[in-house]
Amino acid sequence: MEIVYPHTIENCIGEKIIFQEVQHEADGDRVLVENFVVPGSGPIMHTHWLQDESLTVVKGKIGYQIYGQEKKYANEGETVLFKRGTPHRFWNAGDDILNCKGWLKSANTIVFYLSAIYAAQNKTGSGRPEAFDAAYLMTRYSTEYDTTEIPKFVKKVIIPITYRVGLILGKYQKFKDAPEPVRR
Template sequence: MTTTTMRYTYPHTIDNGSGEQITFIRFNDNEKGGMLEIENRVHPGAGPPMHVHHLQDESLTVIEGKIGAQVAGREPTFHGPGETVTFLRGIAHRFWNAGDDMLICKGWARPAYNMEYFLTEIYRSTKANGGKAPSAFDGAYLQSKYKTEFDVIEIPVLVKKVIFPITLLLGKLAGKHRRFAGAPEAVSNRH
């Protein structure tokens, strides 16, 4: 299995316009898909929706603030400075800033594969779309192309199976897919 073909200059910072910022500190390449070292800054109440990384483990250590973390089907847990939360691949989860001050965490994701590209494009589109969600085409394109690696659990199955294909078809007819020329191939979850 190969790592993503995209390479960035580090540190590489992304901002979704709704209170979340991730800095990719460095990418450590290896034959197992590499590891991303990250730092995130999350405003009070902000955080990603319930999602799953099918291939990546993710770990966050709180530097400042208070993190709320939840694995699907379980009660939330809360952690402060020096405490670590690890989300294993294939397990749906979410986290958020559960405090009143900025949440700052350092951590890693491995194997990285297309995580940096996927998040960079989702954050770019979300910010350009007013910080609420990525544009309909971008969300459908990225969620569909990288479905073997990532899934946003909060998007209804009907939307993924019916609305996304229609959105992709109309977007391709309008040429919206061209902005993703050169996007890395998705990594199969069969290894």
Template sequence: MQYPFKLPHKIQNFSGEVIVFKERLIDQDGIEMMLIENEVAPGSGPPFHVHFLQDEYLKVVSGTMGYQFSGEREKIANPGEAALFKRGDVHRFWNAGDTPLRCEGWVKPANSLDFYLAAVYASMDKVGKHSGDPFDTAYLITRYRTEYDLMVIPAFVKRVVMPIIVSIGKILGKYKHFASAPAPLK
């Protein structure tokens, strides 16, 4: 996977999620933001996750988006409505309707989200499972732990098991496709 990507850059996974990273812009505060579009198949969407260093904004273009902050009730957004997930908010969203969900929005600062999600989607497609390839998943979760987290993975697995898997993966030469991976942010 050669990074940085030429924009626009489209990624998709086997479960019906598509993201288009449209362009990087500088906002009025001088912060680089990534403009995005996504399409999500009925019933699909990412599990509870968190962006520690980024805000994410999604506005529904068509379809119905379900979304939820950890510990709160589920909410619905219809066309024209939006959700803002601030850095540190544990959240999830999904297609809560019967037709494709289409959203547009942004993530800021842009950081390495395009690389991270492209790598996650490629790993999922490699094995045809949401959990992704075990070596890739361990590498991504361990390397980018200061930026992103998935709540579906137990803390013990992330702190103890995954670093062991990464060490084994390095010995076996499993990470050549991550040669151009951006450095994690602190």
């Protein structure tokens, strides 16, 4: 699957990401991003096992939280850095659209993964992605990403069953050109 930059994705809950470009660096590729988030919206608690993520507030106010810690806030001109392996979330904590610029490093499969997650959310019209797509993505890319808020029982039992049923039903043909996951 070839992605042309800039590459824009939007979901049905008010999040828009523009992947501006990928910069090739000796210690791994860096993808430059810009996001726009409506008030109260933002991704749930999640982990990038292999990527650092940096967001600088251009306009608005970002709320963010590291798993197990208190909520914090950053205003225009301030930068938030989430180190790889750190469960985190962020949201628009203001009254206007939040606009941030930043990067993720190493780029790995993040552009494909988030594009597919947003598409799965748009299928349902809610923040919850379509079940078979979510099961496929969470299973295939488990070495790169985790969704902390999903209960362990769902991750260990429901998602694997849903994934296998999806295989039997041929639900994953659309992912035939999906990039290989990066192994830790």
